[in-house]
Amino acid sequence: MTSPSVKARFGSSLRKLRDERGYSQEELAERAGLHRNYVGGVERGERNVALENIIKLARALSVPPRELFANFP
Amino acid sequence: MTSPSVKARFGSSLRKLRDERGYSQEELAERAGLHRNYVGGVERGERNVALENIIKLARALSVPPRELFANFP
Incomplete structure (x- = not known):
């Protein structure tokens, strides 16, 4: 799987x-305590998101972090 | 959940x-293409691992990335 x-x-x-x-x-950004532009960048595949922000996003969505990786083989 | x-x-x-x-x-570090000290730091809870390294570690362990989050509520 290549980085992009x-x-x-x-x-x-x-x-x-x-x-x-x-x-x-x-x-979502507000719930996660992150900037809206940052969330936009993550969704556009521009961000190499780190662990702590992954957890913040999962909590903001009320899902366990593994849900964010459901589409990874 | 606090950062540490x-x-x-x-x-x-x-x-x-x-x-x-x-x-x-x-x-594991060799399989993942990462430095041994880096892997040691991750295991000691010192590293805010980013997405691409999370995927490298999962691939090196032959598990889907969500397995690395199995112990997160």
Whole structure:
């Protein structure tokens, strides 16, 4: 798996979970204590998200962190 | 969940999976294309591991990345 698809895959997983909850990027960012632009960058596959922000995003979505990796083989 | 326990929780998960496969830290690092000291730091809960290294570690352990988060609620 080449690097870009890892970040893109994570980004699409985040977007899917966010959409399922009907949150805007802004709302998710606020819940996670992160900047809206940062969340947008993650969803566009531009960010190599670190562990602590992965957990913040999972908590903001009320899912266990492993859900964010459900689309990884 | 405060930050230290996130990194520590991930580190113990990594160590458990590594032990289960009978790999040394050195062997895991080599398989993952990472430095042994880095892997040691992750296991000690000192590293805020980023996405691409999480995937490298999971691939080196032949597990889907979500397994590394199995011990996260």
